[in-house]
Amino acid sequence: MVDQWAGIRERVATLSVQSAGNEVFGALGHGWVLEEPLAEDGLAELEEQIGVRLPEEYRTFLLHVAAGGAGPAYGLFPVRRTQGRWRWEGDGVDLADLSLLAEPFPEQGPDPKALEELLAQRPEEEDFDEIENFDDAVEAWDEQWDAVMFAPERTAGAIVICHLGCALREWLIISGSHRGTVWADSRVDDVDLKPLLDDDGKPVTFARWYTDWLERAEHTVMATSPDV
Incomplete structure (x- = not known):
């Protein structure tokens, strides 16, 4: 070798x-x-x-x-x-x-169906009247996403x-x-x-x-x- x-x-x-x-x-x-x-x-x-x-x-x-x-x-x-x-x-x-x-x-990563469902819940700016509320929603969603995709156990x-x-x-x-x-x-x-x-x-x-x-x-x- x-x-x-x-x-x-x-x-x-x-x-x-x-x-x-x-x-x-x-x-x-x-x-x-x-x-x-x-x-x-x-x-x-x-x-x-x-x-x-x-x-x-x-x-x-x-x-x-x-x-x-x-x-x-x-x-x-x-x-x-x-x-x-x-x-x-x-x-x-x-x-x-x-x-x-x-x-x-x-052997396997996160459940694809669970990821699909989480992606479908990603906040969209047009759904919010105030940009601050949108930013807060995005931050909360990012925390959920990172907990699944970037969990230390994944790697x-x-x-x-x-x-x-x-x-x-x-x-x-x-x-x-x-x-x-x-x-x-x-x-x-x-x-x-x-x-x-x-x-x-x-x-x-x-x-x-x-x-x-x-x-x-x-x-x-x-x-x-x-x-x-």
Whole structure:
């Protein structure tokens, strides 16, 4: 499994010096910089703190490529040790409850019928005479919606690994039957989490997620850069 990461750092470094590197979506966010890999003892301490062994593809990436940095969208969120504790850093990482990482990721999300009924109750401005009353109704409805869609239990056993902007994110499942796969989070658009699927309809694992991005980035740079 380590062999699949051979040459990855070098390929990213090559892209970093190409004039067309910034044509790749999100490159201005991560700047083509990869952090240093984790040491074995650091990874062991991280896994001890969260109470679960990370999926093999991800943990070998951490050991042999980087702790985070250049990657899909605005980059792979880094995991860092701060004041003796390990944590992931990036936009939205606090959505993941680190105390629940050893719990299995839920097999099912919220009941679709219940979500449909709740969406039908969303306040409409034209139904209110006063804007203050409308704002109060929206705030109350948002609290109900967030309690269902953003409950910590919904993302037990998962970590946020990147963001695509506009509150769209992607998660890596680290516990349960979906362990090792990457899921899209479009809850900001009222859509529950869904697994990323390849062209054959199979769930995308971490290695496929990262290497597919790298291949697309190389294609973009080669197609637009006079340097290659």
